Amino acid sequence: MLLVLLRILYLATINLKQMLTTKRNKFTLPPNLAYLNCAYMSPLLKSVEKAGIRGLRKKRNPSTITTEDFFYDTELLRTAYAQLIHAPEPRRIVIIPSVSYGMANVVKNLPVQRGEHIIVAAEQFPSNYYPWKSLCDETAAEVKIVSPPDGYINRGKQWNERMLEAINTKTRAVAIGHVHWADGTKFNLEAIRKRTRDVGALLIVDGTQSVGAMPFDVQTIQPDALICAGYKWLLGPYSIGLAYYGEAFDNGRPVEENWINRSASEDFAGLVNYKDTYQAGALRYEVGEHSNFILVPMLLKAVQQLNNWGVERIQEYCRQLSAPAIESLTTLGYRIEDEPWRGGHLFGIRLPDGIEMDKAKQMLLKNKVFVSYRGNAIRVSPNIYNTGHDLQRLVKALTKSVGLTAAQR
Numbered sequence: 528m529l530l531v532l533l534r535i536l537y538l539a540t541i542n543l544k545q546m547l548t549t550k551r552n553k554f555t556l557p558p559n560l561a562y563l564n565c566a567y568m569s570p571l572l573k574s575v576e577k578a579g580i581r582g583l584r585k586k587r588n589p590s591t592i593t594t595e596d597f598f599y600d601t602e603l604l605r606t607a608y609a610q611l612i613h614a615p616e617p618r619r620i621v622i623i624p625s626v627s628y629g630m631a632n633v634v635k636n637l638p639v640q641r642g643e644h645i646i647v648a649a650e651q652f653p654s655n656y657y658p659w660k661s662l663c664d665e666t667a668a669e670v671k672i673v674s675p676p677d678g679y680i681n682r683g684k685q686w687n688e689r690m691l692e693a694i695n696t697k698t699r700a701v702a703i704g705h706v707h708w709a710d711g712t713k714f715n716l717e718a719i720r721k722r723t724r725d726v727g728a729l730l731i732v733d734g735t736q737s738v739g740a741m742p743f744d745v746q747t748i749q750p751d752a753l754i755c756a757g758y759k760w761l762l763g764p765y766s767i768g769l770a771y772y773g774e775a776f777d778n779g780r781p782v783e784e785n786w787i788n789r790s791a792s793e794d795f796a797g798l799v800n801y802k803d804t805y806q807a808g809a810l811r812y813e814v815g816e817h818s819n820f821i822l823v824p825m826l827l828k829a830v831q832q833l834n835n836w837g838v839e840r841i842q843e844y845c846r847q848l849s850a851p852a853i854e855s856l857t858t859l860g861y862r863i864e865d866e867p868w869r870g871g872h873l874f875g876i877r878l879p880d881g882i883e884m885d886k887a888k889q890m891l892l893k894n895k896v897f898v899s900y901r902g903n904a905i906r907v908s909p910n911i912y913n914t915g916h917d918l919q920r921l922v923k924a925l926t927k928s929v930g931l932t933a934a935q936r
C-alpha cells in the first residue's frame with residue numbers, strides 16, 4: 528500500500544514538473560484585463576521588447592553593423608524555428624513579411640490548368656484565399672471550397688470527412704490551416720497529406736493560428752509549404768513571419784529577385800559580379816531586406832522562448848485552462864466543437880438559441896474580457912499569460928448574457 532502511495536506521489540511530482548504555470552509576469556498586460564485573444568495578436572514578451580529596443584538603437588551608429596550581422600541572426604532564427612517545427616533542414620525556412628507574401632511564392636510556382644482545382648476550407652483567412660482565386664481566374668481552374676455541415680453535431684468530424692472526399696486526381700493543391708482561424712476547428716493534416724499524396728496534389732498549410740501553440744512536425748506531416756505570420760502564436764512583432772518550402776519548390780522562381788538571395792552575397796565587394804544561382808535550400812524565396820535588425824532579433828527571442836517552454840506543454844496548458852469554462856458554457860447551451868476537433872488554444876463559442884450577439888458582446892466588454900468575433904462565433908484564444916481567473920470572467924459574462932435574455936422574455 529505504501530509503495531503504491533509513493534508511486535502516485537512520484538508520478539504527481541513528475542506531472543507537476545512537466546506542467547507549465549502561468550507566465551503572465553513575463554508580459555506587461557494590464558492586471559485587470561482578461562486578454563483571451565492571441566488569435567488576434569499576442570502581447571509582447573518583455574524579453575522580445577528589449578531585443579527590439581536593442582535592435583532599434585543599433586542603427587544609432589551604423590559603423591557597428593557588420594557584414595556578418597546581415598546573416599547571423601537570420602541563421603539563428605532559421606535554426607530556432609526548425610527546432611520548433613521539427614524541420615531537419617533550417618535552410619528550407621525563410622523570412623517573409625506576411626502570409627500573403629509566402630503564398631505568392633507558392634502560387635507563382637504551381638502550374639494549374641482548366642479542369643483542375645485548388646481546395647480551401649470555407650471562410651478561410653483571405654490571405655490564403657485571394658492568391659488562389661487570382662491564380663484560378665488567370666488559368667480557368669477552380670477554387671473548390673469545402674464547407675462544414677449545417678448542424679453542430681459532429682461538425683468537425685464531418686468537415687474533415689468532406690475535405691478528404693473532395694480531393695481527387697484533379698486536385699493540384701489543398702491549402703488550409705491546421706485549425707480554422709475563426710473557430711479553431713482542427714483539420715487532420717496527416718490524413719489530408721496521405722490523400723493528397725495519393726493523387727499527386729500539394730499540401731500548403733497556413734500555420735498562423737497554430738504553430739507556436741499546437742505541435743507541428745514537418746517530418747510527420749510533410750507539408751509542401753508551411754506559411755506562418757509571426758505576431759500571434761509565435762509571440763513575435765508585426766510584419767515578420769516564417770515560411771518553410773519543401774522540395775517541390777526547389778527549382779522555382781521567387782516573386783522578387785533580391786541581391787542577398789543570390790550565391791556568394793556574403794561578399795559585399797563582389798556583389799556586382801552577378802550570379803545566376805541562388806543561395807542553398809529555399810533561400811531564394813526570402814523577402815528583400817530580410818536582415819531586419821529590429822524584427823529578426825525580436826522574433827528570434829520569441830521562438831527561443833517557445834522552444835524553451837515547449838509547444839506540447841503550451842497546448843496542454845491552454846487545454847487544461849479552458850476545460851472547466853467549456854464545460855460550464857456547454858451546460859448553459861453555448862455550442863463548442865468536440866474536443867478532438869478543436870484546438871486547445873483556440874475555440875469558437877456559438878450562442879444558444881435566442882441569445883443576441885450584441886448582448887454577449889456588451890457583457891464581455893463590461894467585464895473587460897477581450898475576445899474576437901468571427902462569423903457567428905465568439906473566438907476565444909488563451910495562451911500562457913492567461914489564468915483560470917480570466918476564463919472564469921468569460922463564463923461569468925456569458926452566464927449574465929443568458930440571464931439577461933431570460934429576464935427580457
Ligand SMILES: Cc1ncc(COP(=O)(O)O)c(C=O)c1O
Pocket residue numbers: 566624625626627628652654655704708733735736756
Ligand atoms: C489564418 C491566418 N492567416 C494569415 C493571417 C495574416 O495574414 P497576412 O500576414 O497576409 O496579413 C491571419 C490574421 O489574422 C490569419 O488568421
